[in-house]
Amino acid sequence: MVMKMKSVRVIINCIFLAIGSCGGPLMLRLYFHNGGERIWFSSFLQTVGCPLILFPLLFSFLSRRRLEEQEKTSLFLMKPPLFIASVVVGLLMGFDNYLYSYGLAYIPVSTASLIISAQLGFTALFAFFMVKQKFTPFTINAIVLLTVGAVVLAFNSDSDKLANETHKEYVVGFLMTAGAALLYAFILPLVELAYKKSRQRVTYTLVLEFQMVLCFVATCFCLVGMLASGDFKVIAREAREARDFKLGESLYYVVVVFTAVIWQAFFVGAIGLIFCVSSLVSGIMVSALLPVTVVLAVICFQEKFQAGKGVALALSLWGSVSYFYGQIKSEEKTKAQETQLSQLPVTDSVT
Numbered sequence: 001m002v003m004k005m006k007s008v009r010v011i012i013n014c015i016f017l018a019i020g021s022c023g024g025p026l027m028l029r030l031y032f033h034n035g036g037e038r039i040w041f042s043s044f045l046q047t048v049g050c051p052l053i054l055f056p057l058l059f060s061f062l063s064r065r066r067l068e069e070q071e072k073t074s075l076f077l078m079k080p081p082l083f084i085a086s087v088v089v090g091l092l093m094g095f096d097n098y099l100y101s102y103g104l105a106y107i108p109v110s111t112a113s114l115i116i117s118a119q120l121g122f123t124a125l126f127a128f129f130m131v132k133q134k135f136t137p138f139t140i141n142a143i144v145l146l147t148v149g150a151v152v153l154a155f156n157s158d159s160d161k162l163a164n165e166t167h168k169e170y171v172v173g174f175l176m177t178a179g180a181a182l183l184y185a186f187i188l189p190l191v192e193l194a195y196k197k198s199r200q201r202v203t204y205t206l207v208l209e210f211q212m213v214l215c216f217v218a219t220c221f222c223l224v225g226m227l228a229s230g231d232f233k234v235i236a237r238e239a240r241e242a243r244d245f246k247l248g249e250s251l252y253y254v255v256v257v258f259t260a261v262i263w264q265a266f267f268v269g270a271i272g273l274i275f276c277v278s279s280l281v282s283g284i285m286v287s288a289l290l291p292v293t294v295v296l297a298v299i300c301f302q303e304k305f306q307a308g309k310g311v312a313l314a315l316s317l318w319g320s321v322s323y324f325y326g327q328i329k330s331e332e333k334t335k336a337q338e339t340q341l342s343q344l345p346v347t348d349s350v351t
Helices: 002-033 039-045 050-067 080-104 109-116 119-130 137-155 167-196 204-229 231-241 249-276 279-288 290-301 307-343
Strands: none
Touching: 002 039, 002 080, 002 109, 002 249, 002 279, 002 290, 039 080, 039 204, 039 231, 039 249, 050 204, 050 249, 080 109, 080 167, 080 204, 109 167, 109 290, 109 307, 119 137, 119 167, 119 279, 119 307, 137 307, 167 204, 167 249, 167 279, 204 231, 204 249, 231 249, 249 279, 279 290, 279 307, 290 307
């Protein structure tokens, strides 16, 4: 029964991650494509949907209160060490959202997705040092391939620029997105480390609380940026003047709301998978969804798909499959060793 529940949770979080990983970048690109220009505001949208997490938390609280009739039910399960960790991760996530939004404002979604695929290699590297994740030849192969893919994209930058964009803007956008991939790769094992060092039993409810605090802090971080850049003064004007929102302000705000909801699905799925399995599996899922995002970006925004981008996609897929295959072989080897040990005869010795 426990294994069945775990499988159900893994599937649910994979669905959330798939919706957010594919839909989130497309919604942000839609915002910029149709006249949106506010970097801090688009960063803010990535985590502002966190109040949605209050609904499952409320359901969990009511369920616990029914089961704990003789005890006082705590409204929140999170203890200070994990709370502090969620605040730190939230600040890093807020900055990561800014880097990603800045990059997506100047480069195509398909290019950004291919750059982000490099985070799997970085995640493996950080996980090796932070949570003692073992390296295999397949892991090293994946890191090399994903890195080479990003380099191929960099050398083909001139043919991939958006309309009315300078080479300098493209390079800055490329570097910002690469920085976002690197920072996100650090955040994933950091969350896993926080779970391991929390000194309390980590449940799915606790994971949702961690996600709630994380996103709230990231939202406040971006809110400060919005205040500093004066975004609040121009959002209403931007909604009125956005050049391609044919339904006017109403469609602008529909895009804004859906962007917040879809990105929240991504974060719930990513953090949930870290709890259910590991940070590396979460990173693998993001990389595995890469082809879907690239194809959707080409279809929805008629983005160019030159030979260089095709080579980068092939290398990214090769790297992801290599890593995934390596993980399967490693698990099979571990299970075989456990089976052999369980079959060894037990003998009593008399000293």
